[in-house]
Amino acid sequence: MKNLCYESTSNCLLKCPYCISSDNGVMEKDHYLEIIDFIGKLLPERLVIGGGEPLMDPLLKEKITLIIKKYHEANEEPYISLSTNAASLITQDMWLFLRNSIQCLDISIPSLNHDIYAQMRGADLLDQVLINIRKAVNYGLNVRLSIIMTKQNYNELEKLFEFAAATNVNSVRVGRYFPFRNAYNVKDNYELDETTVIKIIDDINNGKYANIYSGKILPPIKTLSMMSGYLNVDFNGMLFVPNIEGKQLISNVHDIDISALESSFKDSQPKIFIRYKEK
Numbered sequence: 001m002k003n004l005c006y007e008s009t010s011n012c013l014l015k016c017p018y019c020i021s022s023d024n025g026v027m028e029k030d031h032y033l034e035i036i037d038f039i040g041k042l043l044p045e046r047l048v049i050g051g052g053e054p055l056m057d058p059l060l061k062e063k064i065t066l067i068i069k070k071y072h073e074a075n076e077e078p079y080i081s082l083s084t085n086a087a088s089l090i091t092q093d094m095w096l097f098l099r100n101s102i103q104c105l106d107i108s109i110p111s112l113n114h115d116i117y118a119q120m121r122g123a124d125l126l127d128q129v130l131i132n133i134r135k136a137v138n139y140g141l142n143v144r145l146s147i148i149m150t151k152q153n154y155n156e157l158e159k160l161f162e163f164a165a166a167t168n169v170n171s172v173r174v175g176r177y178f179p180f181r182n183a184y185n186v187k188d189n190y191e192l193d194e195t196t197v198i199k200i201i202d203d204i205n206n207g208k209y210a211n212i213y214s215g216k217i218l219p220p221i222k223t224l225s226m227m228s229g230y231l232n233v234d235f236n237g238m239l240f241v242p243n244i245e246g247k248q249l250i251s252n253v254h255d256i257d258i259s260a261l262e263s264s265f266k267d268s269q270p271k272i273f274i275r276y277k278e279k
């Protein structure tokens with residue numbers, strides 16, 4: 001299994017109108033032990049921990065520590081990417097923990113303009129994000145900026161690359177708006193037309209920004225159908241793939257047949273055909 005995204009909490013201090021994970025509802029019970037057991041059986045090559053906002057998860061350290069233990073028990077090393085809005089205060093203790101525990105801090109920053117930031121994220125916490133990006137670099141983390149291109153911010157790409165160069169982050173991922181789950185309902189306000197997305201992809205691939213920023217740049221994926229192999233597990237232990245209709249439910253961490261799951265997602269996870277384990 002290559003990729004798994006673990007939506008570990010419903011807590012978040014922002015309120016993006018297009019938040020896809022808001023359809024998970026509010027967490028009543030944290031099923032993390034069962035979910036981490038599942039992760040330990042699957043051992044994905046890359047585990048993305050997101051939310052909500054994972055840095056607002058009071059059990060984040062415990063979860064990451066347990067996940068690392070699972071990999072080590074299998075004589076494997078994890079690749080954990082923490083997907084964060086970086087809008088909260090982060091203690092020194094947490095910075096040191098992250099530096100020693102995760103392989104990538106993926107910070108989403110849609111804009112350097114306070115008004116656009118507030119419009120896209122529901123609150124203007126941009127200054128704190130900028131502080132945290134600089135701190136993450138200073139603490140020696142592998143920092144990736146994630147910039148989702150929308151109607152609001154796509155003209156800012158050059159400025160964002162200048163910022164990436166000035167802060168010396170390790171990589172930048174330019175993403176496209178996924179009109180999936182709850183984001184489908186507000187897609188007309190945010191989603192760029194396909195021609196603009198293709199132009200952004202071509203500009204990146206043709207090196208338009210390479211003179212501004214010399215780190216690694218990951219362009220948006222070419223088609224939305226490439227998301228058909230993007231496996232998620234939410235804090236209730238439900239396994240699903242996001243799509244326009246919402247969530248394509250696969251199973252849950254108790255019932256899933258791991259080898260059937262593995263073979264279904266083989267070869268870059270293009271097709272989903274999962275058998276439930278016999279009860």
Ligand code: SF4
Binds near residue numbers: 053
């Ligand atoms: S920062 Fe992420 S989790 Fe929080 S509201 Fe925005 S999209 Fe949702």
